[in-house]
Amino acid sequence: MALQEFLDQLDQLVSEAETNFGAAESTDALEEARIEFLGAKNGKLKAVQKLMGTVEKQDKPVAGKTFNETKGRIESAFEVAHARIQGDGSDTERDSQFDPSLPGAGFKIGRVHPITQTIEELKDIMGRLGFSTVDGPEIEDDWHNFVALNIPDDHPARDPLENFYLATAEANSGEKNPVDLLLRSQTSTVQIRVMEKTKPPIRIISLGRVYRPDTADATHYPMFHQIEGLMIDTNVTMADLKSVLRLFATSYLGDDVTIRFRPSFFPFTEPSVEADYYWNGQWIEFGGAGMVDPNVLTAVGYDPEEVTGFAFGLGVERLCMRRHGITDIREFYKNDVRFLAQF
Ligand code: FA5
16 A cells, blocks of 8 residues: 555544544443544554555555554544543533523531621620720639629629539639639629729620529520620719610610610629510510629729719620520520521
8 A cells, every 4th residue: 555545544534533522422422433443453543554564665664653643643532522521621411411590509608606696796786886895714713703893702693503613712722822713604704804904984895605503494504695894984874874775775676675674783783773675575684784883993993983884794695586586595505507507
């Protein structure tokens, strides 16, 4: 066979293979085309290879080299078609079956816990009223949790059954400064920490976990969150307290909230009140409040003749429950994603 004729056959084979591989729309069709051209026994390339024996001896080097190049070109045409069908190309079998109108499977992404969302929202509301946020430690000493808050030694709030004590001064009597340590039972501890370090005027809130050995039920949990507010200045009154709590409540729940104060008692405020909100046909107690007791102002080095202030402490879970119609506080801490994903 003349060399040129052999080379023409190779050329024709390449273009035929490229056309057939390019036209294949499925893995099966491509495999069929591969066997037709590259099949080890009866493939067309193999048939042309056999013709090389008929080429003149002096033309064999050129014929062999061109044959190898041809084989390479056909193999890469196959690889390109294979990648296209597997999904690398734009016109694959899978793409052609893709229906954009079907609902997607969607990604399951994590959600911010509803209590964290509430905390962020409350910070934002109080921030707009000029209150900045401060943090305090969850492990507290006797001074900040009780003494400076005007809670005397024999007060029932100090009872071991009412608190999670971590260490007592007696147990630590070998230490240099033995103190009772406990998980704080209220965020009012932060009032003391702030006032000890800052001169009035003060306008802060603090949000965080508090711990009480309460039995868990629909409205109680042994660990819960409080928002504490404190405002100290030269002429702060109960009217300011009520205005701030009303603005706070209407910002969080809506304009249709009514606020009511009921007389109460806290050792660190005088007078003291329970703050209730009326919303959606129900009165709900949200927390305690009052004018900072002069004894507390004195304990932190302020002059009660010069400054006055109010403080309040509200339950964050109770606020969040009310807003979202959640009837059991325990839902927050079951870690059931079906519940948590709703917020
Ligand atoms: C206090 O903790 C005072 N420190 C509040 C205060 C601050 C008064 C500043 C005056 C000035 P009380 O124990 O009532 O108050 O708790 C406040 C709120 O925390 C309650 O109204 C309730 O909403 C919430 N709360 C109390 N115990 C639990 C509990 N076990 N689980 C969930 N929420 C609770």
